[in-house]
Amino acid sequence: MRRRWGAYVAPGLASAGVWIWVPVVVTLALSFTDWNMVSGAPHLVGADNYAKALTDPDNLAAYGVTVLATLALLPLVVALPIPVAVALWKHAGRLTGFYRLLLFFPVIVAPVVAAFMWQWMLNPVGGLLPGLFAAVRLPPPQLLQSGRLALWTIVALTAWKVFGLAVLLYAAGLASVHRDLVEAARVDGAPEGAVTRHIALPALRPTIALVAFIALVHGAQWSFAFTNVLTQGGPGTATSTIFYRLYQLGFQAFDDGQASALAVIVIVVFGGLSVLALRIGRRPMEAV
Amino acid sequence: MTAGQPARAAALPRRPPARLARGGRRLRWARIVSHGVLLGLGLLAVFPVLWAVLTSLRPETHIYDLTPLTAPTLANYASGLRSYPFIRLLLNTVVIAGSVTVLQIAFALPAAYALTRFRFRGRGLVLALLVGSLLVPAQITLIPDYVIVARLGLLNTLFGVVLPEVGTVGFAVVVLRSSLLDFPTELYEAAMIDGAGPFATLWRVVVPNLRPAIASAAVLVLVSSWNEYFWPLLVTNQLSSMTLQLGLQTFQSERGTDWGALLAMNSLAMLPVALLFLLAQRRITDAFVRSGIR
Secondary structure, rough: OOOOOHHHHHHHHHHHHHHHHHHHHHOOOOOOOOOOOOOOOEEOOOOOOOOOHOHHHHHHHHHHHHHHHHHHHHHHHHHHHHHHHHHHHHHOHHHHHHHHHHHHHHHHHHHHHOOOOOOHHHHOOOHHHHHHHHHHOOOOOOOOOOOOHHHHHHHHHHHHHHHHHHHHHHHHOOOOOEEEEEEHHHHHOHHHHHHHHHHHHHHHHHHHHHHHHHHHHHHHHHHHHHHHHHOOOOOOOOOOHHHHHHHHHHOOOOOOHHHHHHHHHHHHHHHHHHHHHHHHHHOHHHHH | OOOOOHHHHHHOOOOOOOHHHHHEEEEHOOOOOOHHHHHHHHHHHHHHHHHHHHHHHOOHHHHHOOOOOOOOHHHHHHHHHHHHHHHHHHHHHHHHHHHHHHHHHHHHHHHHHHHHHHHOOOOOHHHHHHHHHHHHOOOHHHHHHHHHHOOOOOOOOHHHHHHHHHHHHHHHHHHHHHHOOOOHHHHHHHHHHHOOOHHHHHHHHHHHHOOHHHHHHHHHHHHHHHOHHHHHHHHOOHHHHHHHHHHHHHHHHHHHOOOOHHHHHHHHHHHHHHHHHOOHHHHHHHHHHHHHOO
């Protein structure tokens, strides 16, 4: 029975190997070379790409944007869904399914489709939001045209897209709490705040770490389509996160050695952070 | 209290006491506020979708209206279908997402089965390589993946889109493995007594009994492949292999902003997954939540 296990795992292992593990090694190697991906062979340039990764102003701007975007996204998709999930768990009753349906819908909408919907909502001509401002004689906010505001807009849209997933993850965490416990606490006259603090929140601790981990690792992927459709990283470099910068360097400027160095930096920093998040949750892969 | 217990209820001294009554009133307020917040956020979640669909149903001359819809028309859909190669894009997307799903399940199921059923040296390593591959951000693998696809001559082909997307097979392995860990050993033993080999057991015992888990995994892979944007963006720029999302973007940038047609095609592009979601809401959300990724 143990002879032929290889045949069972080979196709899956080969796929992950060819498309993920080998590329990780290749990226590491490319980060020490100068290559445009198209012509010639990569030749070694030592640590030049890393030096440039840490000094080039556009790269530095991208780190700043990434930190800001992540710091802004975390409360929106890690903290804010908690009270919503608690409300859903405690009070929604027969409408639970209906609220879940509404809240989760943006998660399954294709990213570009969602980006066009929002482009239409925010469009200076005929868009609903500028239209509403005009209706009350206020100048419409330059949500995508002015620097920092454009970044907050992208962050807000990203939060809109994944909020429902976080709520449902928390709702699943709360499902393990016995209803009787809540009823008993209420009959004993415990205020609702105490029910939340002493029953709901402790049950959510591992889920909070999981959501933080997912938001850290996938946050930039979630925002990519919004960025690419709505701002292309602009105005200037205002919405160009490290991931968007990597895409621009690798596939538009064809500076692939530099892009690879940024990729290595990304995997080290974000890998470290996500290990930390999972450690705090003390529930490594079993939750995933 | 039911009608059968009036005497007992009457015997109890002044229930409920004041404190509980106040708690009850507070509870009612908490309930009202909660429903308000949940409904508000729920509407905020779906409003852009509804607004886009509503706009797509307006006559061309009223596209920029901010009023409720009065005379819905499908004119934008007709003009969109004339100017966008929608059917072609839809077919590409169906073929890509379908192939990715079939291949991932076909690769993941035997792997998850072997990892839970066989004990062998290196089992921990195999599991680590498959699960660990999910922790690698997509951006790290893009350039080498692109080079591999280019060297194989697969740029602008459906294969070039599909194969690298199967690389995340570890995801399906994780989902299927967690169900297989709870698989009743009695079924394995019964299969062994019947003289079934490991493969026959997988095919005739595991697959039929694991259908719900397989369906969950398949739906997850299907939805994430359908919604995959980044990878197709890199490897295709021709109609023959473009997905719906890329097609929408390409044709929007080529034809300027014909918002009516664009939003009509946008709505059509959303329709398959939206229908799937409405039909199997509970299963899909549960699958997403249990996998905890994407």
